Amino acid sequence: MRLLLKYKWRVLGIVLILALSLVSLSIGVKSISLSDLFSQDDLSIKVMLVGRIPRLVAVLLSGIALSVGGLLMQQLARNKYVSPQTGATIDGAQLGVIIAMVFIPSISLKEKALMAFLFATISTLIFMYIVQKIKFKDIIFVPLVGMMFGGVISSTTQFIAYKYDLVQNASDWLQGDFSLILKGNYETLFLCLPCIIIAYIYAHHFNIVGMGESFAKNLGVNYNVVLYTGLIIVSLLTASVVVTVGTIPFVGLIVPNIISIYKGDQLRTNLIDTSIVGALFLLVCDLFGRLVIFPYEIPIGLTVGIIGSAMFIALILRGKKHA
Amino acid sequence: MLQVQELSKSFGQKLVVDGVSLEIHKNKITSFIGPNGAGKSTVFNLISRLIMRDEGHIGLDEVDISNWKSNELSKRIAILKQNNSLQLKLTVRELVAFGRFPHSQGRLNEEDETKIDEALSYMELEEFSDKFIDELSGGQRQRAYIAMVIAQDTDYILLDEPLNNLDIKHAMNFMKMIQKLCYELNKTVIIVMHDINFASCYSDYIVAFKEGQIIASGSTEDIMKEHILEEIYEIPFAIHELNGKKICVYY
Numbered sequence: 092m093r094l095l096l097k098y099k100w101r102v103l104g105i106v107l108i109l110a111l112s113l114v115s116l117s118i119g120v121k122s123i124s125l126s127d128l129f130s131q132d133d134l135s136i137k138v139m140l141v142g143r144i145p146r147l148v149a150v151l152l153s154g155i156a157l158s159v160g161g162l163l164m165q166q167l168a169r170n171k172y173v174s175p176q177t178g179a180t181i182d183g184a185q186l187g188v189i190i191a192m193v194f195i196p197s198i199s200l201k202e203k204a205l206m207a208f209l210f211a212t213i214s215t216l217i218f219m220y221i222v223q224k225i226k227f228k229d230i231i232f233v234p235l236v237g238m239m240f241g242g243v244i245s246s247t248t249q250f251i252a253y254k255y256d257l258v259q260n261a262s263d264w265l266q267g268d269f270s271l272i273l274k275g276n277y278e279t280l281f282l283c284l285p286c287i288i289i290a291y292i293y294a295h296h297f298n299i300v301g302m303g304e305s306f307a308k309n310l311g312v313n314y315n316v317v318l319y320t321g322l323i324i325v326s327l328l329t330a331s332v333v334v335t336v337g338t339i340p341f342v343g344l345i346v347p348n349i350i351s352i353y354k355g356d357q358l359r360t361n362l363i364d365t366s367i368v369g370a371l372f373l374l375v376c377d378l379f380g381r382l383v384i385f386p387y388e389i390p391i392g393l394t395v396g397i398i399g400s401a402m403f404i405a406l407i408l409r410g411k412k413h414a
Numbered sequence: 415m416l417q418v419q420e421l422s423k424s425f426g427q428k429l430v431v432d433g434v435s436l437e438i439h440k441n442k443i444t445s446f447i448g449p450n451g452a453g454k455s456t457v458f459n460l461i462s463r464l465i466m467r468d469e470g471h472i473g474l475d476e477v478d479i480s481n482w483k484s485n486e487l488s489k490r491i492a493i494l495k496q497n498n499s500l501q502l503k504l505t506v507r508e509l510v511a512f513g514r515f516p517h518s519q520g521r522l523n524e525e526d527e528t529k530i531d532e533a534l535s536y537m538e539l540e541e542f543s544d545k546f547i548d549e550l551s552g553g554q555r556q557r558a559y560i561a562m563v564i565a566q567d568t569d570y571i572l573l574d575e576p577l578n579n580l581d582i583k584h585a586m587n588f589m590k591m592i593q594k595l596c597y598e599l600n601k602t603v604i605i606v607m608h609d610i611n612f613a614s615c616y617s618d619y620i621v622a623f624k625e626g627q628i629i630a631s632g633s634t635e636d637i638m639k640e641h642i643l644e645e646i647y648e649i650p651f652a653i654h655e656l657n658g659k660k661i662c663v664y665y
Contacts, residue, residue, distance in 0.1 A: 295519070299512060309462060311515070355503040
């Protein structure tokens with residue numbers, strides 16, 4: 092009972108996720124009730140296994156991957172406003188996918204993911220290199236530089252898309268969308284699970300790197316090895332989502348910041364809270380997008396963008412009040 | 415035993431540390447003094463391996479520090495830099511717990527918890543232990559960092575200008591804590607200091623730096639002399655004895 096009280100928010104979060112998951116499974120053009128499943132109605136079971144369960148799993152995993160990626164990136168860049176979105180990671184992943192599509196026709200999803208991961212890693216490393224070289228005094232400059240650098244990458248992506256007539260194809264993954272998730276095309280997302288486990292095991296290492304190089308050296312932590320390992324994990328998490336679902340903005344920025352406001356920056360405890368809130372946030376957005384104009388749906392990127400930017404503005408205003 | 419021999423370091427063309435040799439006395443407080451840019455902090459950074467030296471030898475227990483494993487070294491030498499502005503929102507206890515990292519690698523056992531409690535009570539931080547460090551005053555925060563270093567439980571503690579941002583009262587209390595640390599817990603403390611009178615009142619040995627070299631080193635008594643201080647800072651000094659302490663006046 093005491094344990095239950097100590098972790099009441101986590102328990103509440105998980106209960107909410109479970110409840111909304113059931114709702115998520117029951118929403119769709121074909122209405123499915125529990126009795127359909129028990130009576131072994133073939134079509135209902137197929138819809139569940141091929142469409143709805145994969146979709147639910149994809150939503151939850153993406154929520155976790157994006158928010159944990161954001162949390163790690165914040166720590167490593169030592170800046171609350173840096174996330175895979177403002178740190179050029181997502182743009183890199185997109186460029187990777189389009190290059191893969193242009194130069195390696197008939198590419199498999201796995202190879203696409205590999206290219207996305209490679210380019211995400213490279214662009215994140217370049218971004219971190221720029222940040223370390225220039226040593227900005229104002230923390231707001233860092234994400235601004237990231238967004239400018241990301242803009243350069245993303246215009247390259249657009250250019251290639253126009254040149255090779257891939258604009259339509261490209262828009263598929265430029266804007267995140269769960270409606271295309273089916274059994275067989277989302278499994279790359281499971282990559283995020285080992286990443287998160289590694290992040291959890293080495294949480295204290297990442298935390299110490301977030302305290303800066305001299306702190307890390309003082310505590311006997313190899314700053315560069317941990318920093319780059321962390322950035323690679325962030326790139327993997329991001330790439331796995333970009334390849335399967337597409338780009339979903341804001342999650343990696345907002346969720347870790349909300350947790351940080353209430354819980355501080357102890358990474359190991361935050362990883363769990365961030366995962367729960369991230370999954371819950373995306374699940375709510377997904378449900379919202381599917382219900383507003385039922386039986387049609389709004390792409391997740393749009394829903395998250397609207398809800399997320401409103402929350403982000405609130406976050407900045409709140410930060411001003413406290414500063 | 416911490417020994418430095420013929421240590422040199424240059425940044426680009428500029429020789430910042432020029433053939434520095436010194437030996438640190440155990441269980442004593444040693445102050446590094448000297449003008450800005452004299453190389454004091456650089457020597458600190460070299461000893462803690464934050465930067466690589468060009469030449470020379472730094473030995474801990476007769477073994478050069480470059481041959482120490484970084485984890486082992488971090489159980490022996492702790493360094494606190496002058497601007498440790500953390501952007502992280504950690505509670506005091508969480509921060510102090512990170513001092514145990516070299517020993518526990520993040521998995522705290524009972525001994526670690528005891529050491530953390532001891533460090534907190536030593537720095538009189540119990541009542542703040544669940545507060546976030548960014549909610550503390552400058553003096554409290556400085557104490558939290560020192561508590562982390564105490565929890566790290568090293569023989570050697572290097573403090574780079576710890577008195578910055580502290581008012582006179584807190585600076586004095588701070589130095590008294592450092593004395594307790596040194597004489598009660600048998601630590602060896604090296605401090606970079608700008609206030610010569612603080613160095614005179616609270617340290618056993620003084621090492622004076624100028625232009626990358628040591629120009630004087632010895633017991634506090636021997637260094638607190640007008641001609642030596644005048645040579646270091648190139649301004650006139652007058653030294654008075656007050657309650658058995660040497661106090662210098664400069665204007």
